[in-house]
Amino acid sequence: MFDANPAASPSARVRKVEPSSFGFQPSSVPPPAGGGGDLLEISLGPHHPSTHGVFRMNVVLDGETVVRLKPVFGYLHRNHEKLGEGTSYLGSMPYTDRLDYLNSMTNNWAYAIAVEKLAGLTVPERAEYVRVILAELTRLLNHTCLAGFLMQDCGCSGTPLMYAFRERERILDLFESLSGSRMMCNYQRFGGCRVDPTPAWLAAVAQLVDRYGPFLDEFEELLTGNEIIMARTQGVGRLPAALAVNAGVTGPMLRASGVGHDLRKVDGYGVYPRLNFRVPVGDHGDVYDRYMVRVLEMRESISLLRQALAALPGGPVLDPKAKQRGLRPKAGEAYGRIEGPKGEIGFYLVSDGTANPYRYRVRPPSFVNLTVLEDLCLGHTVADAVIILGSIDIVLGEVDR
């Protein structure tokens, strides 16, 4: 599986398993070639509790230490990009929900931006604020879930996960009452949003925002200072800033490695330039930093939500002149990207003037961030590999597409 040159690589010591005798026989592992212990090749996944979906890590272990790791994915491949070429521009909008199914609102937004650039549409002011509100709610949702799952990977018996899911449910309820669906929201439209939020809905958001700070305080009090959490996560899975930049890593993972790159600041899309927020940055690039950067981002999101709710103007939420069905943009190309909760989510569209895009391409943050997995895991134990994977924050719907 790993051996380009069996003689030179340590995987020469890895026992090959014949399909006919798949049973594992400890006594048949050959003795180590030059020191060290016997190597054990183990397939973590695709049916593994901690791979966050149908993801597989082929791991070569020396004792408990990872010496090789090969990510295997594609189990959830749905031909997403090719489907986009055969579907109208509007028809792809609900498909983007299924990419990263935790963050359908931000997927919608990035796709809408791409199409708006392509077709030269403008977005009403109110819609821009509503989009910021929904994007920051999504960020809260995603980071809360991630923190819960990461703690689950660390071996907590579900308690932090349940606390996280309690808050997630509140946000999903808001999404449901606005868009009609909890996870597959299909809410953004070209040139605005599909439904105008009611004052009652906005009041419910304000209420949620007010109680989110105390929830984070509680969550952090229970976990951030916990000695076992610190022992498990500090110094584990260090990602150097240079490697992160070279590999194209974006989002909280990049910022945890000390690079203060945030598209909300860099691109200044939407109304973000008018809002006040800071970009937290970690110094170590380990799992603990990745967790803490996300927690601090959630606190910034709370402040962003407050500002956006206070500044929300009146007016239409969808440009009435913007065509949705049968949209035929002029021939050309456009790339729309935003800072999704997991990193840069982008859509690249090429139009040939027909009702379907000529080329439809997704830039998925989960997939790109996942490419550094082996570099992060080498030399750590199998228990660490699980939490390193958890800290990368992947959703297989987006990795495999």
Next chain:
Amino acid sequence: MTTTSVPSSESWLEVAPLQARDALLGLLPESLHWIASSVLAIAVLVGAFGLMFAYLTLAERKLLGRIQNRPGPNRTGWAGLLQPFADAVKALTKEDIVPRDADKVLHALAPVSLVALSLIGLAVIPFGRHLVAIELDAAVLYFFAAGAATELSIFMAGWASRNKYSLLAAMRALAQLISYEVPLLLSVVPVVLVAGTLSTTAIVAAQGGWAAGFWPHWHVLTPWGFSAFCLFMIAALAESNRSPFDLPEAESELIAGHLTEYSGFKYALFFMAEYFGMAALSAMAVTLFLGGWQAPLGWLEVLPSYVWFAAKLLALLAGFIWIRATFPRLRIDQLTRLAWKFLVPMALLNLANAAFWSLTAGWSGPLQAVRWAVSLAAVVVPFLLLSRSLFSGLGPRVYRYAPS
């Protein structure tokens, strides 16, 4: 059960179990009494702890549920009270899958031997004033010998399954056994030293009475005893493979560890063994440190001794569940480091502390205060030093914000 005659001065509740036994034995000829008495003791132990196991699983799920903002099982029977029986029926009717390449004999033997070895430790625990199945002079030794053998069953299960996850779990189980057997035994030695006996009944008897009329002579209420109790409970968590030391069955890493290839009733047997082991170690902790069946205050002796024992036992078991709900899991190297760099040195120092305590048993008046101060310092100072070194390099961090 011991065959001491029933003292007449005690309340009828206290002696009721003995009278029931005598009544049953009276139905049989004299020549069969010795075997009937043993069978009766075994039946009572298995029945009582079997039922406790059933409801402990329910209690664990309920408590975990409440801690996690959910109701826990509440559909089967009134408030979920029949859930353990529904689970038992499910486990019994499930298909028993044995992997083709598994060592079939060992694979079947492992859960059975685990349950048996977890149970036999209970034989030497005095559950009440007159309730001990076997009075052994070396009861403490016997108990820990039986307890250490349980890890071998886990190794057996891991090895026989011919599954890589199970094998890793077996490796971890052995590492854990070797690491934690030492502090577990070392934390018991001070009690043996002070009480001067290996017999559990004598150790409980040594903790009777009250200092100044209200301060029980329980070992946990002395500085060395409290330290030894904490060390014992930490090591007991590891010995019974409970969170945060549940590495052999770490579900987020090794699927289910040594249980991966078990299903149906064999799987249930592993669970049963885990709870028996937990109950046995908690019962031992109650016996060694919490005064066994002794009531905390004199006037509370109106309740029979076995009620007090059960109350203490259930309190410790609730602690196990609480810890499971709140702690993340350690990594294998951190697990062994905790054992060798913290628990073992603490236990050794504690042994010296206990020796000092028993040497100064005659001190009184102001000297008594000196005795307490020295003993307390001998616990607190090493704890602070060792725990600091354990967490060197770790700590909360300060985060900066990118310049905008």
